[in-house]
Amino acid sequence: MRIDVSKFGTVLLSRPAGREAFLSARAYSVPKENIETIELDFSRVKVLTPSWADEFVSGFLETFGSRLEIIEGDNLSVKTTFETLNAIK
Amino acid sequence: MIAFEWVNSAIGIIPVKDFYCPSRDIAEARTEKLPALLVSVGWPEDLAELFSATVSELVGNCFDHNVGQWKDVQGCWFEAQIEPSFVRVFIADRGQGILTSLQRVLSDLNDPIEALKKAFTEIITGRAPEKRGNGLKFVIRSLQKIPNVKSFVFISDSAKLSFNDSIDILYIDSHLEKIEPIKGTYSEILIKKI
Numbered sequence: 001m002r003i004d005v006s007k008f009g010t011v012l013l014s015r016p017a018g019r020e021a022f023l024s025a026r027a028y029s030v031p032k033e034n035i036e037t038i039e040l041d042f043s044r045v046k047v048l049t050p051s052w053a054d055e056f057v058s059g060f061l062e063t064f065g066s067r068l069e070i071i072e073g074d075n076l077s078v079k080t081t082f083e084t085l086n087a088i089k
Numbered sequence: 090m091i092a093f094e095w096v097n098s099a100i101g102i103i104p105v106k107d108f109y110c111p112s113r114d115i116a117e118a119r120t121e122k123l124p125a126l127l128v129s130v131g132w133p134e135d136l137a138e139l140f141s142a143t144v145s146e147l148v149g150n151c152f153d154h155n156v157g158q159w160k161d162v163q164g165c166w167f168e169a170q171i172e173p174s175f176v177r178v179f180i181a182d183r184g185q186g187i188l189t190s191l192q193r194v195l196s197d198l199n200d201p202i203e204a205l206k207k208a209f210t211e212i213i214t215g216r217a218p219e220k221r222g223n224g225l226k227f228v229i230r231s232l233q234k235i236p237n238v239k240s241f242v243f244i245s246d247s248a249k250l251s252f253n254d255s256i257d258i259l260y261i262d263s264h265l266e267k268i269e270p271i272k273g274t275y276s277e278i279l280i281k282k283i
Contacts, residue, residue, distance in 0.1 A: 011121050013145040014113060015153060047124060047138045049145050050223045051153070076135040077142040080234065084227040 001037075002071075003029050005056070006044035013047065018055030026059065038064050043073025048081045057085070092166045092179035096275045101161030101183055108179075111164035113152040119167055120145045130173045132283050136235055140176075140280070143231040144169070146224040147180045147276050153224075155184030160272050175239075176280045183273040187245040201246035202265050209243075209250065210261060232256045237281040244268065244275040 005012070007029075008021040030038065038060060042048065060068050072078050095104055103109060110116035123144060127137035151165035159182075166181040188204040198204055209229060212222045225243075232238050233256050242251045247270040250261070257264075 011124070011141075013120055013142070014117050014149050016113070017117070047121075047142050047145075049142045049149070050227045051146060051149050054223065075138065076234070077139045077231075080139060080231055081142065081227065084223050084230055087226070 001031070001035065002039040002041050004044060005040055005042045008056075010044065010046040012045060012052040012056075013049050015051045015055050018052035019059070021052075022056045022059035025056075026063070035064070035067070037067045037069055039069045039071055041071040041073070042075070042078045043071055045073070045075055045078055048075070048078045050081050050084050053081050053085060092168055092181045092277070093271075093275060095166055096181040096183060096271045096273055097269075098272070101272075103162060104166050108166050108168040109164060110148070110167050113149075116148045116152065116165060116167055117145070119169075120148055123169065126169070126171050127176065130171055130176070132176075136283060139231050140235055143228050143235075144178055144180070144278075146227055150224055151180065151182035151184065151274070154190050155182055155273070158185040159183060160185075174282050176278075178278045179276070181273065181275040186271075186273055187248075189246075201248035201270075202267060205243070205245055205248040205250055206261055206265060208245075209258065229256055229258050232278070235280060235283075237283055239279045239281050240277070241279075242275075242277040244271055245273070246270050 003025060040057065040060065070082065072082055095102065110119060120141060123141040124137045127140060128134055148165060148167055162183050166179065168179040170177040187208050188201045191204050191207060192198055209225050232241055238256060240253050241256060247267050249266050249268045250264055252264055
């Protein structure tokens with residue numbers, strides 16, 4: 001299934017907001033059963049920071065591991081955020 | 090009073106309302122306005138968004154590492170001068186500074202310059218065991234993508250990191266110097282017309 005991350009806002013900045021978005025997504029956006037893969041689609045996000053992304057994506061990684069896929073899209077702040085996070089991992 | 094005087098002052102003074110963010114909510118609300126303000130003075134949308142994310146990381150650090158640890162005045166100074174010919178941003182806090190923060194995980198660390206170097210080049214955070222420590226690397230990576238960055242200054246304790254014209258982290262040692270200690274952290278970015 002695919003989650004449109006822009007539904008949590010198009011300007012995604014702080015760690016507490018990223019954590020809160022993950023908790024909300026886990027409760028309301030992810031079906032309880034029969035999930036093969038989760039796609040997090042950032043293509044409609046306007047501003048993303050590593051702080052927000054780290055809190056949001058890390059939560060999904062812990063649950064779904066290799067079944068998690070990230071769709072970055074073309075936004076420069078999204079691409080730079082994932083360049084930074086990927087360089088670290 | 091300017092941001093550097095505020096973070097240097099022996100006594101904590103509440104900044105003027107326009108620059109003072111006593112809480113994260115206020116800082117975040119002001120940061121969210123940045124993209125539109127930058128576009129209004131001619132910035133391309135993609136660079137305005139990237140720079141706003143950069144500023145947000147610096148502002149966020151003021152709260153991520155200092156809540157409950159302020160020397161006196163809580164919150165941060167956040168000032169953005171947005172003109173058609175230049176953009177200048179000042180961010181400062183009277184918090185614990187990078188050395189004290191990193192000493193939580195590196196107890197042998199006692200050199201402010203070494204602490205600042207680690208903060209910009211290594212994956213490290215005073216908030217272990219949380220997985221953090223990528224914000225300042227993102228700041229550097231972003232500023233390398235934004236044209237016409239004239240200067241970037243970051244000060245914590247008695248350590249100053251400064252770049253002029255190009256942000257070349259490979260030779261970070263040549264950009265570090267010791268200065269009179271300040272009361273927390275201070276950063277300043279100047280970008281000429283894009």
